[in-house]
Amino acid sequence: MxxxxxxxxxxxxREVDFGFYLSTDDGxxxxxPGKYAxxxxxxxxxxxxxxxxxxxxxxxxxxxxxxxxxxxFAYLQVKDVNATGAFLDWGLTKDLLxxxxxxxxxxxxxxxxxxxxYLDDVTQRVVASAKIDRFLGNVIPEYKTGQxxxxxxTEHTDRxxxxxxxxxxxxxxxxxxxxxxxxxxxxxxxxVKKVRDDGKIDLTLSDKAVRRVGDLSERILESLQxxxxxxxxxxxxxxxxxxxxxxxxxxxxxxxxGHLYKEGRIMxxxxxxxxxxxxxxx
Numbered sequence: 593m594x595x596x597x598x599x600x601x602x603x604x605x606r607e608v609d610f611g612f613y614l615s616t617d618d619g620x621x622x623x624x625p626g627k628y629a630x631x632x633x634x635x636x637x638x639x640x641x642x643x644x645x646x647x648x649x650x651x652x653x654x655x656x657x658x659x660x661x662x663x664x665f666a667y668l669q670v671k672d673v674n675a676t677g678a679f680l681d682w683g684l685t686k687d688l689l690x691x692x693x694x695x696x697x698x699x700x701x702x703x704x705x706x707x708x709x710y711l712d713d714v715t716q717r718v719v720a721s722a723k724i725d726r727f728l729g730n731v732i733p734e735y736k737t738g739q740x741x742x743x744x745x746t747e748h749t750d751r752x753x754x755x756x757x758x759x760x761x762x763x764x765x766x767x768x769x770x771x772x773x774x775x776x777x778x779x780x781x782x783x784v785k786k787v788r789d790d791g792k793i794d795l796t797l798s799d800k801a802v803r804r805v806g807d808l809s810e811r812i813l814e815s816l817q818x819x820x821x822x823x824x825x826x827x828x829x830x831x832x833x834x835x836x837x838x839x840x841x842x843x844x845x846x847x848x849x850g851h852l853y854k855e856g857r858i859m860x861x862x863x864x865x866x867x868x869x870x871x872x873x874x
Contacts, residue, residue: 593617594651596643597662597711597718602653604637614641614653624653644686644718658683662711662718664759665727665744667777669704680707680720694721704777706746724756729791733761735784737851738799738806745778755782755795763793770797786854808840808848813857813867821867826860 594600594616602614602622611626612633622643633639641653642661659682660666668680671687678699679687690699690707699705699722707720708727721727735741743755743763752766753774765774765782774780782795815837816823825833827849831842838845849865852858859866 594620594643595662596645596651596716597709598642599640599661600643600653601638601640602643604633604635604639606635614639620651622651622653624655628653628655630655642684644684645716646686649715649717654684656684660709662709665706665708665724665756667704667706668720670699670701673699673701680705682709682720688718688720690720690722694719694723696722728756728760728762731760733757733787733791733793735787735793736806737784737786737809738803739784740781740799741784741793741795743780743782743795745774745776745780748774748776755780757782757793757795761791761793763795765795765797769795772797786851805844805847805851808838808844809851811838812845812848812852812865816858816865816867823865824863826863826865828862 600616602616605613605615605621612624612629613621614624615621624639624641628641630639639655641655642658643651643653646652659668666682668682668688670678671681672679677689677691678695679689682688688709690705692698705722706724707722708724709718709720710727711717712719741757741763743757743765744759745753745755747754752764752770755763755765757763763782780797782797783799785794785796787793812823825837825845827842827846829842834840834842834845849858849860853860857868859868
């Protein structure tokens with residue numbers, strides 16, 4: 593399926609004086625102007641291109657690389673503003689329109705703004721919106737503890753850095769989880785600590801502690817299954833009791849119990865931990 597505003601691998605069908613026509617799976621032909629063609633390109637070759645619509649709504653292919661594609665957030669700079677809206681530099685010859693209706697505040701030439709790039713369903717044009725809230729939190733986050741994700745740093749608060757996770761979710765990296773400088777507009781790799789009930793995601797820059805708790809969680813489950821689904825080592829047990837049973841600190845043990853409880857795999861009582869009936873065997 594052709595992805596407008598994104599990368600496509602298309603086959604060169606024929607060469608003309610002004611470029612090449614590329615063929616889609618459904619038989620359409622898309623022009624790639626000659627200035628974008630690599631040397632030696634010939635019919636039958638497969639080439640990776642970005643497809644977008646030109647000023648006359650015709651599909652055009654290019655080997656240029658945009659700063660971001662459809663479905664992604666990015667900080668982009670305004671090149672011009674006219675009666676239609678603001679036009680952003682997104683790395684292609686054709687600038688990216690942000691209609692006035694999609695601006696949170698009037699954009700000014702030279703300004704850099706956080707936008708979401710999407711395909712307008714009516715016009716089939718690639719456009720952008722600065723009203724980012726409508727594009728976040730629309731799908732249920734399904735992540736495992738310790739899973740690596742890509743984050744765009746958007747704001748610093750008194751608690752830490754707000755980020756956009758995998759172009760879909762809101763997340764937070766708390767100040768006590770930061771061991772190296774972060775900058776706004778920076779794209780980083782982070783690791784999931786937990787998914788909150790509101791769908792937002794708590795993250796860390798190091799996966800060591802997360803992996804440690806994840807490994808401990810598996811050992812707790814294994815111990816429960818070997819002992820009839822019950823353990824009397826709780827978060828009220830002494831550090832020495834926990835160390836003797838699981839060779840870990842009380843802090844890590846409580847984190848692991850909290851993780852397993854949130855996943856619905858255990859019930860925590862005052863004097864015992866009980867395995868839930870629907871927890872699969874390890």
